[in-house]
Amino acid sequence: MVKDKRGPKNPKQFDLYTFVAGAALEAGKPFPLECNCGGVVTVMPPFQDEYVVCARCESRIRMLVIEGDPGYIIGADSDGTPKLLPVQGSSKPHPSKLSEAEREAILAEVRAQLGAKDK
Numbered sequence: 001m002v003k004d005k006r007g008p009k010n011p012k013q014f015d016l017y018t019f020v021a022g023a024a025l026e027a028g029k030p031f032p033l034e035c036n037c038g039g040v041v042t043v044m045p046p047f048q049d050e051y052v053v054c055a056r057c058e059s060r061i062r063m064l065v066i067e068g069d070p071g072y073i074i075g076a077d078s079d080g081t082p083k084l085l086p087v088q089g090s091s092k093p094h095p096s097k098l099s100e101a102e103r104e105a106i107l108a109e110v111r112a113q114l115g116a117k118d119k
C-alpha cells in the first residue's frame, strides 16, 4: 500500500521495511529504530541513506518515510487482515500502547472501508 516514489522497486535489496515519521527526520535528532529481531538501531542525522543495517541480525532495513507524525499506519497481514503498523520515531504512542477498545475502533473502521472482508 505504500509506493516508493524514489525509484524502481527492488524488493530483494532489503530485508525489512519499516515506517518512519517524517517529523523525526525533520527534527534532526537521533532516534531509535527497532528491528524485528528486537535489536535497536540508532538513526543519526543527517539521514542520507534510505536504509539502516541492524547490528544484531544484519538485516538491511529500508525506511519508508510517512509524512507528519503519525503513531501508526494501517497495514494488512498476508491474509488481508487489517492491522496497525507502528511508525518509528513518532512522538505519538506506539499502537501497542493504545487501549484494546481504541485499536478495535480503528480496525473496525478499516474493515468497514475494505468492505468487511472475511478471511
Ligand SMILES: [Zn+2]
Binding pocket: 035, 036, 037, 038, 039, 054, 055, 056, 057, 058, 059
Ligand atoms: Zn535485527
